[in-house]
Amino acid sequence: MPQIVLNHVTKKFGKSIAVDNLDLVIGDGDFVTLLGPSGCGKTTTLRMIAGLETPTEGEIYIDDRLVFSSEKGIDIAPDKRDVGFLFQNYALWPHMTVYQNIAFGLENLKWSKDKIRERVRALLSTLKIQPYEKRYPSELSGGQQQRVAIARTLATGPKVLLLDEPLSNLDAKLRTEMRAELKRLHMETDSTFVYVTHDQLEAMTLSTKTCLMKEGLLQQYEAPMRVYSDPSNIFVADFVGSPTINFIEATGNNVNLDEIKLEARGLRLLFTPVSGSVTLRRDHPVIVGARPENVRVNGDGGLPGKIYSTLPSGMETIVKVQHDSQLLTSVVFGSVDYPIDGDVTVDFAGDKCILFDKETGEKLATGTIRIV
Numbered sequence: 001m002p003q004i005v006l007n008h009v010t011k012k013f014g015k016s017i018a019v020d021n022l023d024l025v026i027g028d029g030d031f032v033t034l035l036g037p038s039g040c041g042k043t044t045t046l047r048m049i050a051g052l053e054t055p056t057e058g059e060i061y062i063d064d065r066l067v068f069s070s071e072k073g074i075d076i077a078p079d080k081r082d083v084g085f086l087f088q089n090y091a092l093w094p095h096m097t098v099y100q101n102i103a104f105g106l107e108n109l110k111w112s113k114d115k116i117r118e119r120v121r122a123l124l125s126t127l128k129i130q131p132y133e134k135r136y137p138s139e140l141s142g143g144q145q146q147r148v149a150i151a152r153t154l155a156t157g158p159k160v161l162l163l164d165e166p167l168s169n170l171d172a173k174l175r176t177e178m179r180a181e182l183k184r185l186h187m188e189t190d191s192t193f194v195y196v197t198h199d200q201l202e203a204m205t206l207s208t209k210t211c212l213m214k215e216g217l218l219q220q221y222e223a224p225m226r227v228y229s230d231p232s233n234i235f236v237a238d239f240v241g242s243p244t245i246n247f248i249e250a251t252g253n254n255v256n257l258d259e260i261k262l263e264a265r266g267l268r269l270l271f272t273p274v275s276g277s278v279t280l281r282r283d284h285p286v287i288v289g290a291r292p293e294n295v296r297v298n299g300d301g302g303l304p305g306k307i308y309s310t311l312p313s314g315m316e317t318i319v320k321v322q323h324d325s326q327l328l329t330s331v332v333f334g335s336v337d338y339p340i341d342g343d344v345t346v347d348f349a350g351d352k353c354i355l356f357d358k359e360t361g362e363k364l365a366t367g368t369i370r371i372v
Contacts, residue, residue: 002063002082002159002192003028004049009058011044011216018044020216022058026209031186031193033203033224036213037239042196043164045213049194050085050162051078063159084158088165090149092137098124099133102151109156123151126188127181143174147181154189163195167202179205200240204228212236229352234361237289237354243318243329246295248288249358252280260355261372262288265325267303268372273365274351285358290369294350295330297321297338302345303371307338321346347371 004026011019019041026032034042047053049060051067054075060068062083067076078085092101099120106116124130127147137145146166153161163182167175183206186193197203203210203224210224220232224240231237237245250264257277262269271288280286296302297319305323317337319330321344328346338344348369355364 003061004160004192004194005059005061006045006049007059007061009045009048009060010056011041011048011053012056017216019048019055022216022218024211024218024221026192026194029190029192031183031195031206031208032211033195033197033207033209034211034213035197035200035203035239036219037198039215040213041216042198042211042213046162046164046194046196049160050083051076051081052085081160082158083160083162084153084156086149086153086161086163086166088168090137090145090166092145092148092152094137097134097136098129098140098148101137101148102155105152105156119155120151123155127151127185141174142170143178146170146178150185154191158191160192160194161189163193165196165198167197168199182206201242204240210240212239230363230366231289231354232363234287234289234356237356237363241291243292243331246290246292246328248290248326250286250288251283252286252355253282253284254278254280262286264288267323267326269348270370270372271353271355271365271367272370273355273367276365278355278365286364287356287358288369289354289356290328290348291352292318292329292331294348294352295321295328296347296349297330297332297344298346302347305344305346307340307342307344309340310338312337 006022006024009019009022034045036042044053048055055068057070062081066074067081068074102120102123103116106119124133127150129144129147132140132144167178170178207224210227211221212219214235220227220236228240248264250262252260252262255261258272260271262271303323305321308320308322308327311318314335317332319332321328351368353369354366357364
């Protein structure tokens with residue numbers, strides 16, 4: 001399976017910069033998600049890898065082959081890059097059956113009828129759509145159409161499969177099912193998948209690596225659980241995670257080499273980095289980030305607060321607690337609920353709380369928070 005390398009890739013549309021000096025290495029057999037809000041450059045990046053969009057600057061390699069170079073004047077056509085592209089709307093031929101849609105690319109490559117039949121039936125089996133081979137796209141559900149589109153894309157054996165928000169047209173239940181199917185398909189085909197999404201839950205559950213972008217700039221490129229637990233800046237911490245992370249604005253002062261005293265709207269906290277030390281200037285503006293699972297309701301010796309809202313879902317309950325002017329979100333596991341305006345206490349648990357520099361937005365340290 002191939003490696004994809006982007007070196008200093010930039011794409012400009014007039015004066016607007018869609019992708020800004022992007023360096024990215026997608027390893028053999030990886031499932032990489034390009035994640036970010038609308039307009040961050042993720043689809044443009046995917047289209048540049050496919051050859052559907054021409055970079056303004058930089059180089060792109062697929063399987064050690066230079067497919068684009070602005071400096072050397074190289075721009076290999078999309079059909080010569082050995083990539084498969086799965087569009088958001090599936091783009092199935094409406095006048096062709098499922099079998100004919102999957103076989104179409106193989107017929108263009110002049111495969112023999114026996115080889116086409118063998119390949120198509122293997123894909124029908126892999127994607128569990130054998131009963132539908134004689135149906136037309138209009139006779140299929142959204143999930144079935146998506147499987148046909150994947151089978152057609154895989155038919156010619158591309159080294160790389162590029163997917164542009166392929167689940168966005170499906171309902172919530174089917175989207176969950178298809179995530180599981182895609183993850184299994186990736187393992188069974190051992191292909192390299194590059195997947196565009198704005199849904200951070202898809203990125204978390206599907207990918208081996210997540211490339212998070214903002215306004216054309218790469219923010220973090222690591223395994224999804226690493227991005228979640230150790231975000232490089234405030235944007236990453238805020239974008240990844242549902243419910244979203246709690247942010248507490250504070251001023252920080254070093255107590256000693258390994259403790260920082262925080263003052264936050266009358267709230268006094270002590271932050272202890274897990275490793276290393278942080279040196280702050282006097283009354284340094286900082287932001288503390290605490291994931292909902294690190295905020296504990298009715299903990300020992302916690303802060304007094306009132307229940308602002310609860311969202312029970314059976315397996316867990318999302319609880320918002322008001323303490324003075326601070327609203328904290330917690331996740332309580334199990335079938336529990338709390339009365340609105342009921343009295344509770346909250347405190348902080350675990351060593352995954354994060355200290356950010358308010359001015360730069362960059363992470364300073366990860367550690368524990370204690371109420372003092």
